[in-house]
Amino acid sequence: MRVSLKQSPESAGPSPETPCRPWARRTVDVHEWNDVVRRIASGGADLVSLWSDGDAVFLACAEPGEKALRLLSLPCPEGRFPSVARLHPPALRLERTICDLYGLESDGLPDRRRWLDHGRWGVRHPLGDAAPLDTPRDDYKFLPAEGAPLHQIPVGPVHAGIIEPGHFRFSANGEIVVRLEERFGYVHKGIDALMRGAAIDDAARIAARVSGDSTAAYSLAFAQAVEAALGVEPPPRAIWLRALIAELERLANHFGDIGAICNDAAFSLMLAQCGVIRERLLRASASCFGHRLMMDRIVPGGVTHDLSDENAASLRALLEWIRLMTPRLISLFGDTTSLQDRTVGTGFLSAELARQYACGGFIGRASGRAFDARRSIGYAPYDALSFELGASTDGDVDARVWVRFDEVRASMTIIEQILDRLPHGAIRVDAAAAGAPREGVALVEGFRGDIFVWLRIGADGAILRAHLRDPSWFQWPLLEAAIKGNIVADFPLCNKSFNCSYSGHDL
Amino acid sequence: MRKFIFQGLVRGALTEPPPLPDDAMLAELGRALETRARDKLGRSLAIRAVDAGSCNGCELEIHALGNAYYDLERFGLRFVASPRHADVLMVTGPVTKNMREALERTYNATPDPKWVVAVGDCACTGGVFAGSYACEGAVSAVVPVDLHIPGCPPDPAALLKGLIALVETAR
Numbered sequence: 148m149r150v151s152l153k154q155s156p157e158s159a160g161p162s163p164e165t166p167c168r169p170w171a172r173r174t175v176d177v178h179e180w181n182d183v184v185r186r187i188a189s190g191g192a193d194l195v196s197l198w199s200d201g202d203a204v205f206l207a208c209a210e211p212g213e214k215a216l217r218l219l220s221l222p223c224p225e226g227r228f229p230s231v232a233r234l235h236p237p238a239l240r241l242e243r244t245i246c247d248l249y250g251l252e253s254d255g256l257p258d259r260r261r262w263l264d265h266g267r268w269g270v271r272h273p274l275g276d277a278a279p280l281d282t283p284r285d286d287y288k289f290l291p292a293e294g295a296p297l298h299q300i301p302v303g304p305v306h307a308g309i310i311e312p313g314h315f316r317f318s319a320n321g322e323i324v325v326r327l328e329e330r331f332g333y334v335h336k337g338i339d340a341l342m343r344g345a346a347i348d349d350a351a352r353i354a355a356r357v358s359g360d361s362t363a364a365y366s367l368a369f370a371q372a373v374e375a376a377l378g379v380e381p382p383p384r385a386i387w388l389r390a391l392i393a394e395l396e397r398l399a400n401h402f403g404d405i406g407a408i409c410n411d412a413a414f415s416l417m418l419a420q421c422g423v424i425r426e427r428l429l430r431a432s433a434s435c436f437g438h439r440l441m442m443d444r445i446v447p448g449g450v451t452h453d454l455s456d457e458n459a460a461s462l463r464a465l466l467e468w469i470r471l472m473t474p475r476l477i478s479l480f481g482d483t484t485s486l487q488d489r490t491v492g493t494g495f496l497s498a499e500l501a502r503q504y505a506c507g508g509f510i511g512r513a514s515g516r517a518f519d520a521r522r523s524i525g526y527a528p529y530d531a532l533s534f535e536l537g538a539s540t541d542g543d544v545d546a547r548v549w550v551r552f553d554e555v556r557a558s559m560t561i562i563e564q565i566l567d568r569l570p571h572g573a574i575r576v577d578a579a580a581a582g583a584p585r586e587g588v589a590l591v592e593g594f595r596g597d598i599f600v601w602l603r604i605g606a607d608g609a610i611l612r613a614h615l616r617d618p619s620w621f622q623w624p625l626l627e628a629a630i631k632g633n634i635v636a637d638f639p640l641c642n643k644s645f646n647c648s649y650s651g652h653d654l
Numbered sequence: 655m656r657k658f659i660f661q662g663l664v665r666g667a668l669t670e671p672p673p674l675p676d677d678a679m680l681a682e683l684g685r686a687l688e689t690r691a692r693d694k695l696g697r698s699l700a701i702r703a704v705d706a707g708s709c710n711g712c713e714l715e716i717h718a719l720g721n722a723y724y725d726l727e728r729f730g731l732r733f734v735a736s737p738r739h740a741d742v743l744m745v746t747g748p749v750t751k752n753m754r755e756a757l758e759r760t761y762n763a764t765p766d767p768k769w770v771v772a773v774g775d776c777a778c779t780g781g782v783f784a785g786s787y788a789c790e791g792a793v794s795a796v797v798p799v800d801l802h803i804p805g806c807p808p809d810p811a812a813l814l815k816g817l818i819a820l821v822e823t824a825r
Contacts, residue, residue: 267751273787304756307735309703309716312753333752334707337788353782359711359807403714416658422721423668429718439809440711479655650709 165603167586168375172205172218180221181229183208188234192217193505193518194621195590196599197231197241198614199249201275204228205614207588207599209505209518214525216590218601227252237504237621248339250275261285263332263653274340292318292326300635304333311649315638322634327627334653342602342613347373347447347578350610354600355443357615358651363396364593365600365615366445371526372600373447373578376587382573385449386527391565392432392441392450393591394558398469399428400594401551401558404646408548409480411639412489420476424469431465434458449575459566466559473559477552490545494641496629498540504621507596509554510645513539513546520592534560542629544644582606593618595646617651668722672729672818673811679819682801698730699821702740702764706757706796707747707789712774712807716744724810731817737763742820745797748776748783749790761797769800769820773813778802 164174175183187194187208195207195216203220210217221228231238233255242253243262250272264271266285271278292299297318304312314330338357342350354369355362367389374381381389406421429439435458436444436451444451454462480486500506501514511518519536521529537553539546586603596618603611626645630638703716719726726732734740737760749757761770772793775781780791793799803816 263752265752267754268787269751270787304753305704305737305760309705309713309733311705311708311710311713312756333750333756334705334747335750335752335788336707336748336783337786340788341783341786349782356709356711356782356806359709360714362709362711403717416655419722420658422718423723426718426721426723433809440714440807442711442806475657479658483655648710650707 165584165586167218167588168378170216170218170588172220172586174203175219175221177221177229180206180219183217183219184229184231184234187231190502194231194235194237195505195597196601196614196616196620197238197245198601198616199223199245199251200603200612200614201249201251204245204251205601206231207601209523214523216524216588218588223251226250227254229253230255230257233257237624240624241616241620248272248274250278260287263335265332273337274343287330289316289328289330290326294320296320297325313649317635317638319635322636324630324633324635324638327630327638329623329627331623331649332653334650336650336654338615338654339613342610345610347604347608347610350602350613351446352443354613354615357654358617358648359440359442360400361396361593361595361598361617361648361651362440362442363392363445364591364598366443367393368589368591368593368598368600368615369602370445370447371589371591372587372602373604374587375589376585376602376604377447377578379448379576379578381449381576383570384453384572385574387565387569388450388454388574389445390528390532391454391562391569392436392444393593394562394565395428395432395435396441397594398555398558398562399425399432401555402428404643405476405480405548405551407646408490408544408640408643409486411643412486414483414486417476417479417486420472420479424472427465427468431458431462435462446575448578449573451575453574454569459569462562463566466562469555470559473552473555480548480552487545489637489640490548490644491543493544493637494629494633494644496542496625498542500625500628501542504625506621506625507618508593508622509537509547509550509595510622510625511596512537513550514542515540518597520590520597524590526589526591528565529561532561532564534564544640547644579608584611595619595648596622615654617648617654619647619649619652622647623652669725669728670723673815679801679803679816698732699742699817700732700734700740701742701744701817702734702737702760703744703746704757704760705746706753706777706793707750707783708774708776709747712746712777715807715810715813716746716773718810719813724814726814726817729814729818729821731821737761738765740764740768742769742771742817743797744771744773745793745799746773746777748780748786749793749796751788751790754790754796757793757796770797771801771803771816771820772799773803773816774808775804775806778804781806 247264300317303314312333318326406418409417498515534557537550599616602613
């Protein structure tokens with residue numbers, strides 16, 4: 148009997164490579180996959196994200212000093228793949244999520260508990276071969292902490308303040324926390340599934356609502372990925388206005404954070420002062436771009452609102468006032484010894500852990516990791532701007548506040564340069580369908596760290612698959628480490644100084 | 655620190671005059687209140703915020719209610735830590751399936767008479783997350799809702815209008 152070795156591309160084997168931009172993706176075999184994973188685990192490269200489209204697992208990593216990301220995919224025709232987390236713990240939650248959503252088996256996965264799936268969706272593996280649910284709800288076994296004097300403190304998902312839902316399980320010896328275990332997934336909204344088949348404009352609105360405080364950054368990352376996939380170049384003025392919008396968002400969030408951290412140390416004067424600055428920034432955003440949080444203002448192809456000369460002038464005046472206020476707030480923070488008593492030495496995160504987890508944003512920068520997508524990747528217009536990033540190696544709550552002050556200064560410098568050099572012209576072009584499936588990738592610096600977006604667009608212009616990775620994925624596990632040895636009462640301070648996203652993580 | 659306190663004394667308040675209650679909201683609330691014991695509440699309201707799956711955008715604007723410009727507490731409105739202390743549940747988000755039980759338990763823990771305010775487009779209709787396998791949709795699909803405040807997110811003025819309407823009608 149003759150067996151034909153020729154197969155049509157659709158029937159079996161890896162599908163023909165879909166072009167991926169701006170960085171190429173390579174389909175690899177298990178050996179090469181494991182080589183790259185070992186390189187990441189030994190500290191030779193940073194894990195940027197790990198995800199799946201149901202047929203393959205995908206991995207993005209960053210080589211030190213390179214401005215490009217490396218993208219790999221490993222087809223999983225048998226529905227299984229070699230665990231990344233078994234060699235590299237930062238991949239653990241991402242990998243558990245792949246198993247929850249797609250039903251792919253991970254060989255050697257060190258923690259087989261479900262992560263986002265609480266057994267309440269009515270189905271298992273909603274994005275894979277959806278299977279009916281066998282139990283009304285899952286039992287979740289927390290990791291043990293044993294010893295006679297230890298007690299457990301369960302907190303959440305509904306908290307005492309106005310914050311997002313998540314569960315924290317403290318094991319404490321008296322006041323000292325010996326172990327914190329987080330349990331998330333309460334805010335899981337099925338964003339990957341909602342993206343499938345969505346038109347680009349609808350998908351952009353969903354992307355803008357992954358994490359409300361980073362709505363501009365998510366819109367920017369999504370837009371850049373779409374434009375990369377479709378080969379669309381937004382007009383120069385739009386690129387500069389996007390950076391302006393992103394920096395206004397960053398400023399508002401940093402002031403909100405600085406005030407809220409101090410408030411958690413019962414120093415409400417700082418909250419009141421920072422709250423005034425934040426409110427004035429939000430009002431300026433509303434008058435310039437028609438929305439206080441600037442939601443849906445950055446879209447594939449450009450931006451929706453132009454900046455008038457009057458608004459540019461009032462932004463300058465606002466910046467001048469913030470420049471006057473910031474040194475006062477800095478001395479209020481640095482000179483109030485009762486506040487320093489709470490923040491110095493509290494919630495220490497080691498440089499080694501920050502590096503291993505490729506921790507982005509102010510948390511990484513306060514623990515000696517200098518990565519910032521605006522500089523390390525260098526997308527426009529930041530490659531044409533000069534600004535100084537904050538840095539520290541102290542790794543405590545205090546350092547995370549100082550780094551935020553540094554970033555406030557950097558953002559103001561950036562906004563001033565944008566207002567000085569804003570090019571004239573159109574603010575939007577059409578992002579038309581490409582006629583064949585395309586993939587696009589983007590890495591954008593949100594206020595809390597680097598946001599990664601990968602998406603595949605079909606020939607008709609609809610989204611086939613999308614993956615959005617919040618910086619919190621690599622920051623939340625570090626909070627568990629940073630709280631160890633601190634007193635329970637300092638948890639709010641540690642938590643607020645990290646300010647990780649629940650919604651962005653749970654997706 | 656002294657400088658800040660002194661400045662606060664001489665500068666005068668940043669707080670703005672309260673916005674007028676919106677007519678449509680008042681009408682909706684009026685209908686809901688007909689079946690309630692409206693004389694049981696005084697003019698002060700204790701609010702318990704519950705995030706049942708929002709993107710955190712609504713929370714940011716609820717937070718803004720406490721800043722110097724809006725100063726929520728002057729209307730007798732304050733946020734409390736426990737549903738046992740609350741008259742009003744302010745619920746945001748498209749109620750994820752993973753949060754449904756937590757929301758129901760918070761609702762049941764709130765003593766009668768109580769009001770539920772659905773804040774934001776997601777809480778009103780499910781918003782962009784409607785139809786997801788992981789979401790229930792509007793808050794009213796899980797607990798009875800007395801007042802809807804739409805917006806994505808509603809700005810602090812819209813939140814204040816809704817809440818003032820609640821207090822005025824609850825007299």
